[in-house]
Amino acid sequence: MTNAISISGLEKRFGHVVALDGLDLEVATGEIHGFLGPNGAGKTTTIRVLLGLLKADAGQVSLLGGDPWSDATELHRRLAYVPGDVSLWPGLTGGEVIDLLGRLRGGLDERRRTSLLERFDLDPTKKGRTYSKGNRQKVALIAALASNVELMILDEPTAGLDPLMEAEFRAAVEDDRNEGRTILLASHILAEVEALCDRVSIVRKGVTVESGSLADLRHLTRTTVVAELAGDPAAVWHLPGVHDVEIHDHRVELEVDSDRISEFVSGLAPLGVRSLVSHPPTLEELFMRHYEDGEASA
């Protein structure tokens, strides 16, 4: 299967500030790809390069088989974009903006428009200036989700949405997945990425530091364990694959290499386990580790 997005060695500087420093990104057709990174990592800059708004200084960028800079208009017919910071025309209503953006993209699915308005509980008759941040985002999201495109580029689309609406967003994206659309989802809401994405790429300071499926990434990492022990908690130090131990009286909190979890549990049992909570590495931990590792090596 071809890649919807293929970026290698992308560089972009603003004056003396290096925004992208050799970034790589591969998004396969039909997948939902999480694009993660702390604030200022270069996510929005990458997206603007993909949209042909910014001109790359170096590197190869291919979008839907074309060049995002020189073939911008043809490519834009096939994609929809939701910016992270949605600003609407103060005097246009939400409904007008949805229709306008849909028409500019070459058509809107009327049935989806109606159901999305209902789903996101948006009043389309209000003027742009009266919408809250979350409602502005809904307008852009509905316009994108209701259009007939192959690729959606979403830049932190749920940053202003309440949890209920976030859930609706996830459901709507799941529908899209079933229709075979490709989605690039820049986010730092990790639960959302975990719930939706097939693969993720983590960027930091303009460089991709990790890329792969969540399962792949998890495999490389550790499981968190919180246990209350009857015996001497200090003994956990000697168990196999243990890291970052914290002891408060009888309560221990530690991390275990995921591939040695079985040996660890066998060793823990004799210490008299009163309670045990373990969870696989959340994306957050994964993310933090990459972030901190990067800091340490930087």
Added chain:
Amino acid sequence: MNTLQGTGALARLILRLDRIRLTAWVVALGLVPVGTASAFQGLYETEAAREQFAATVTSNPAFTALLGPLYDSSIGGLTAWRIGTLGTFLVGIMAILTMIRHTRDDEETGRRELLGATVVGRHAPLAAASLVAVGAGVLIGGLIAIGLAGLGLPWAGSIAFGAGFAAVTLAFAAVGALTAQLTQAGSTGRGVGIGIAGFFFLLRMAGDASEESLGWLSWLSPIGWFSRMRPFAGDEWWVFTLWIVFAVTSIVVAFSLAARRDVGEGAFPPRPGPGRAGRSLRSPAGLAWRLQRGSLLGWTGGLAVLGGIYGAAADSIADILEDNPQLNEVFESLGGTQTLTDTFFTAALGIIALVAAAYSIRSVLKLKGEEEALRAELVLATDTSRSRYAWSHLAYGLVGPVVILTVAGTVAGATYGSIVGDVAGQVPRVLAAAMAQIPAVWVVTGIAMALYGLAPRLSAVSWGALATFLLLGQLGQILQFPQWTLNLSPFSHIPLIPAEDFLGPPLITLFVVGGALIAAGLTGFRQRDIPA
């Protein structure tokens, strides 16, 4: 909490944000009157020369309509006459823009909330903006007073002149404070504020154009009060009470409106609009029409009124010639009285053209506003090329002035024609003179587009260019600037239509220059980063 708490800190913030903008206003408006007085000193050294000049001026009611009455032939009197109307109008615009920028704009963008959540009283933003605006006016007035007195002019007149500018600033800061309370959008507030300033400008003009019958109109205008205060010609200090009463009333109303409403709200509650887009809203052009139509209508309407007043004033020129056979004879020998009205119309339409050029800059720089608000990328991420997007707004910069000049020229011609009983003859004459201004306006359009496309951060320099052209056009000739400086302004190359040929080399040159600037701007826009 004291409702004014934090005013000082906010005022300092405003000064920091506007340090370049306000400095430019203060220096320009403070020094131009002094420079004008100094130039008059050089040009008319003797009392006799000044009196002769004053006699020419007072015999021509067109001058009175354009610039207000001349009360005294001293250097100070001439300066007050020459600069007073334009200067006070511009000072008023400065005050209104400063007020709206730091009150309503902040509310609209949410910056006000950021500040409101800190230790800032509810009246502090309005008070801080007023303080800065009036402070700028006082500074301008101070520069003028000290500068004029430094040239050896009488102290009383110099102080009256400077204080008059400060008082006008005060009055229009109050207007700005009031309009900032009424509308939710800063742009609408700005439009209403400038509209009010324009209305007072026209009121003065109507009053001065026919002083015997309508002179009282000038007394209704804070701009008209400046000449009525007679700096260097009797210094009627009591006129200052008019400004103060006007300002205090407006400020009190503004503060009470501010106290009654919620942050972000206007006097008119927002009404819901259509839930579906209409048929016209389907392209970048349709969007631009929605965003630009209101201001095009407003500017066209305002300038049509101005055209009407000019048309009416032109007739009084003919009157004066009838009363003055000698002068009539002089003009007959120069090519007839028609030449005089033609000259007048060329000058009047030149002013309308400058305002149309301001409209043009505003329309082109809508692109910059849209880009900075991150709305341009919403459109550019669709099937819309950069050229097409740029043209959707640039079109208003080019066609808008044509609409404005056509309407204003037609109204001026029709008004004059209906007074002299020759509508069919005068409309085409005046309209042709209006059309002749278009190439010069388009050069300004080109400057704005070139700056926006190639160096967007310097876009505001296009206002500086327009201000320079205004200065050269309004003062260059009378102060006998060297010809090459006058030639810098595209407006100085407009032929005297219909006395001269329409499509002469000067107009063709202007077309070429304007076209080249626009092409350069479009090329730059196609190739640069967005947002820049």
